[in-house]
Amino acid sequence: MKDLEHLSADEWDEIRSPRPETTDFDRVVERALSRRGFMKGVLAFGSGAAVMGSGLLTSTSARAQEAANFAFEGIPIQTDGTVHVPDGYDWQVLARWGDPLFSDAEPFDPETGITLASSDRVFGENTDGMETFTVDGRQLIAVNHEYANVSTNLPWKGDNAFTADDVTILQNIQGVTVMEVAEGADGWEVVVDSPYNRRIHHNTPMTIAGPAAGHDMLKTEDDPTGTMALGTMNNCGSGKTPWGTYLTCEENFNGYFGVADPEIEFSASEGFARYGIGAEGRYGYELHQARFDVRQTPNEPHRFGWIVEIDPADPESTPVKRTALGRFKHENAAAVIASDGHVVVYLGDDERGEYLYKYVSTGTWAEGQPTEGLLDDGQLYAARFDDDGTGEWVALTPEATGMDEGMILIHTRMAASAVGATTMDRPEWVATNPVTPQGYVALTNNRNRGIKANAGGDPTPVNGPNPREANNYGQIARWMPDDGNHSATGFTWDLYVMAGNPIVGQGDYVGSENVTEGNLFNSPDGMAFDTTGTLWIQTDGDDSNEGPFTGMGNNQMLAGDPATGEIRRFLTGPKGSEVTGLAWSEDLRTMFVGIQHPSAPFPDGADSLPRSAVVTVRRADGEPVG
Ligand code: FEO
Ligand code: CA
Ligand code: CA
Numbered sequence: 001m002k003d004l005e006h007l008s009a010d011e012w013d014e015i016r017s018p019r020p021e022t023t024d025f026d027r028v029v030e031r032a033l034s035r036r037g038f039m040k041g042v043l044a045f046g047s048g049a050a051v052m053g054s055g056l057l058t059s060t061s062a063r064a065q066e067a068a069n070f071a072f073e074g075i076p077i078q079t080d081g082t083v084h085v086p087d088g089y090d091w092q093v094l095a096r097w098g099d100p101l102f103s104d105a106e107p108f109d110p111e112t113g114i115t116l117a118s119s120d121r122v123f124g125e126n127t128d129g130m131e132t133f134t135v136d137g138r139q140l141i142a143v144n145h146e147y148a149n150v151s152t153n154l155p156w157k158g159d160n161a162f163t164a165d166d167v168t169i170l171q172n173i174q175g176v177t178v179m180e181v182a183e184g185a186d187g188w189e190v191v192v193d194s195p196y197n198r199r200i201h202h203n204t205p206m207t208i209a210g211p212a213a214g215h216d217m218l219k220t221e222d223d224p225t226g227t228m229a230l231g232t233m234n235n236c237g238s239g240k241t242p243w244g245t246y247l248t249c250e251e252n253f254n255g256y257f258g259v260a261d262p263e264i265e266f267s268a269s270e271g272f273a274r275y276g277i278g279a280e281g282r283y284g285y286e287l288h289q290a291r292f293d294v295r296q297t298p299n300e301p302h303r304f305g306w307i308v309e310i311d312p313a314d315p316e317s318t319p320v321k322r323t324a325l326g327r328f329k330h331e332n333a334a335a336v337i338a339s340d341g342h343v344v345v346y347l348g349d350d351e352r353g354e355y356l357y358k359y360v361s362t363g364t365w366a367e368g369q370p371t372e373g374l375l376d377d378g379q380l381y382a383a384r385f386d387d388d389g390t391g392e393w394v395a396l397t398p399e400a401t402g403m404d405e406g407m408i409l410i411h412t413r414m415a416a417s418a419v420g421a422t423t424m425d426r427p428e429w430v431a432t433n434p435v436t437p438q439g440y441v442a443l444t445n446n447r448n449r450g451i452k453a454n455a456g457g458d459p460t461p462v463n464g465p466n467p468r469e470a471n472n473y474g475q476i477a478r479w480m481p482d483d484g485n486h487s488a489t490g491f492t493w494d495l496y497v498m499a500g501n502p503i504v505g506q507g508d509y510v511g512s513e514n515v516t517e518g519n520l521f522n523s524p525d526g527m528a529f530d531t532t533g534t535l536w537i538q539t540d541g542d543d544s545n546e547g548p549f550t551g552m553g554n555n556q557m558l559a560g561d562p563a564t565g566e567i568r569r570f571l572t573g574p575k576g577s578e579v580t581g582l583a584w585s586e587d588l589r590t591m592f593v594g595i596q597h598p599s600a601p602f603p604d605g606a607d608s609l610p611r612s613a614v615v616t617v618r619r620a621d622g623e624p625v626g
Contacts, residue, residue: 005150009234009252010351010426013276017455069534070559071623074518074568077553079545081600084572088620091571092187093603094592095123095143096613097153099190101179101197110608113153116165119172120199123179123190125153126612127594129238129332129526131246132583135313139586140196142178142246142312143614144235147255148283149597152609162284170283171202176235176248178312188590188616198315202231202256206308210323210376215406217302222291229303229321230291237332237429237526238581239307239345243371246310248319249330251350253304254278258286260293269298274413274456275328276351277301302410307333307347309375322375325359326396326412334430334439338487341366343374346439348427352446353454355416356383356427358393360487380412382421383479385493387464391479393489394419413456423460425449425471428525428540433562435533437484440496442524444540445474465493468508472548473499473522475512476537476560496535496560497567499524503551514565520552521569526580530626531588535560537567538593540578555579557593571617574602581614588624591617 007015072086085091098108105121108114114122124145133140148170150157157166180194191197208218208227218226232248233256239247258281259266266279277294285292291300305327311317325333328349335345341364347357361378365371381393394400396408401418408415425446432439443466448454450462450469462469465477475498482490499522500511523541530536537558542549557571557579573579576599583592595602598610619625 009147009255012255012282013252013351013455016278016280017273017276069532069561070566070568071619072568072570075570075572077520077545077551077556077569078572079543079553079575081574081598081602083574083595083615085617086570089617089625090620091593091615091617094181094188094614094616095179095190096603096611097123097125097127097173098611099123100192101177101190101199103193110604112155113609114169114173116169119169120201122173124175124177124199124201125149125173126596127614128236128580128596129249130581130583130592130594130614131238131240132585132592133240133244133246133312134586135196138180138191138194138196139182140178140180140312141583141592141614142176142238142248142310143581143594144176144238144248145174146236146251146596147234148174150283155609162287164288167283167285167288171231171285172199173201174235175199175201175204175232176246176310178246178310178315183585183590196312196315200232200310200319202233204231204319206230206232206319206321208303208306208321208323210321210325210409212323212327212406212409215410217299217406217410220291220297220299220303232308232319232321233304236330236350239333239335241309241335241371241375242337242343242365242367244313246312247333247335247345248308248310249332250304250306250308251329251331253329254301255282256285256304257281257292257294257301259295260286261295264295266295271411271414272301274411275301275305276455302327305329307345307375323409324376324378324380326357326380326408327410328354328357328412331427332429334432336432336486337365339437339483339485340364340487342487343378344486345375346430346432346441348424348430348441349413350426350428350444351455352426352448352452353423353458353460354413354427355421356424356430356441357381357412357416358383380408381489382416382419384420385422385464385477389464389492389494391422391491391493393491394421395489417456417458422463422465423454423458425466425474429527431527431529431535432486433533433535434529434531436562437481437486438478438562439481439486440476440478440527440535442527442537443475443477444523444525446471465495467495468498472542473501473509473511474524474541475499476524476527496562496565497524501548501551504548509548514567517551519558519567519569521556521558522549522552525578526582526594528582530584532626533562534626535562536570536582536626538579538582540580543575557582574598575600576610577602577612584626588626589618589622591625593617
């Protein structure tokens with residue numbers, strides 16, 4: 001077994017909460033039928049077949065002729081320890097873990113990292129989703145710090161048990177940073193001591209709002225009202241509301257909880273089991289703070305797994321957990337105003353065989369109107385994809401689920417199971433096309449597809465948008481809402497790309513036609529559209545460059561043309577890293593890109609601990625990059 005410290009969150013869950021095998025005959029038959037229908041109707045792999053039922057992808061030669069709108073030449077894979085971008089572009093480090101946000105922070109020590117006293121005065125660890133905001137003419141960035149790497153963040157620890165101070169350091173370096181940045185002659189820099197600079201971490205007070213606020217399952221001894229939580233955790237992807245606030249997304253929150261005394265028998269409730277909450281925490285929180293010991297404070301885990309809204313323009317504001325958007329392992333939050341004025345937020349639940357969701361506000365919004373209630377009063381839906389290329393957003397109502405509204409929002413996974421939503425291959429980021437009404441979801445991979453049930457015991461047969469058994473490479477599915485209206489319940493869908501490997505793959509492991517030897521990748525994860533309608537795709541996959549992953553190199557960022565299907569490699573990250581998080585400066589001349597968990601000594605060389613970092617990418621000629 002891999003050492004526990006280096007397990008990804010999904011590997012951790014798989015080991016601690018193994019999923020039931022699904023080998024019964026009915027499910028095998030169901031899987032076969034599902035695949036046959038899908039292959040006939042929508043997609044076929046290999047040579048000559050188009051990916052998309054809509055016919056948007058044509059032949060390779062036609063694609064090459066149409067694909068003139070990338071301003072760069074694709075770059076080769078890399079296996080080294082740094083960042084690469086195309087000719088005509090340059091990159092620089094903007095902020096790395098331990099860089100000061102405030103001048104009272106002690107300098108980062110390349111061997112030991114940061115001190116307890118400075119741990120909440122610096123840029124946090126493991127940068128992930130981020131969004132940019134312009135406030136009073138200043139450029140602000142809100143950035144997530146998803147999780148901690150104990151061997152990097154507490155390098156003096158060895159095998160010693162966590163102390164209370166260790167736990168506090170870990171809690172302080174995760175969460176969210178809001179910071180002001182400015183572009184000078186030497187590139188972009190953090191504006192140290194800006195009044196907008198702020199660290200939000202695992203102990204920052206926040207409000208719980210929306211229909212589940214005050215629910216009995218959210219009440220604890222410290223908060224008998226069920227409306228005030230401490231902290232936001234495992235902040236993964238991001239979102240931005242049309243009215244200029246930041247949405248941070250609580251993903252693998254389960255790993256922070258455990259029981260302090262493992263000698264006493266502990267059996268997980270149904271809700272804990274579905275969400276992967278068990279007896280063993282990853283960071284020792286439960287040993288020092290009773291709220292993380294689920295035997296002492298069984299409702300505390302229910303206060304995480306939400307979307308949190310933060311106002312970057314007001315450093316004194318209290319972040320708000322928006323319960324109307326459901327509770328699961330939230331990846332990101334893609335907010336868009338539908339053509340009828342409703343606020344729609346698309347949401348993925350990143351676990352094998354979990355679901356894709358959307359929230360539609362009851363009220364409508366237009367520029368300058370009040371925003372009160374828009375993320376508190378609305379309807380949550382789960383996606384059902386049918387193999388004929390259509391689909392439906394199924395409302396998670398008490399009638400449809402047999403659950404009351406509070407329970408639908410707190411145990412959203414069970415509600416989606418109850419309505420027969422489509423099990424997905426780990427929904428990561430959703431992005432909406434600004435040019436035409438479309439949503440895209442990165443389905444990163446799912447080695448259990450067609451093999452094991454999800455955490456709730458729902459079978460996960462091969463199905464329409466998840467057509468590959470034991471899916472190592474992932475795919476990007478997209479949907480076109482009926483009438484071009486994101487608030488509609490009906491849609492049509494197709495696959496934008498099936499990642500694959502035409503060098504070593506066979507059968508459905510070759511990938512779709514828009515995967516070539518020049519743009520190989522696996523495990524799409526981060527995604528964002530720029531203003532021109534180019535889809536930027538970031539990967540978090542196997543970077544061994546061996547076996548099935550031969551020719552894929554380090555994790556990377558690619559650009560995709562929604563119309564032609566062409567995909568071109570733009571950036572490669574350092575060894576061991578995932579490329580995640582993408583935003584643009586107000587003038588669009590700078591792209592901010594996140595480099596998370598490098599194993600190479602990035603960016604300061606072999607004499608330093610590796611440091612996750614946000615980098616800037618600009619064109620040498622000063623033209624926009626998005
Ligand atoms: Fe934090 Fe699913 O990535
Ligand atoms: Ca991710
Ligand atoms: Ca991922």
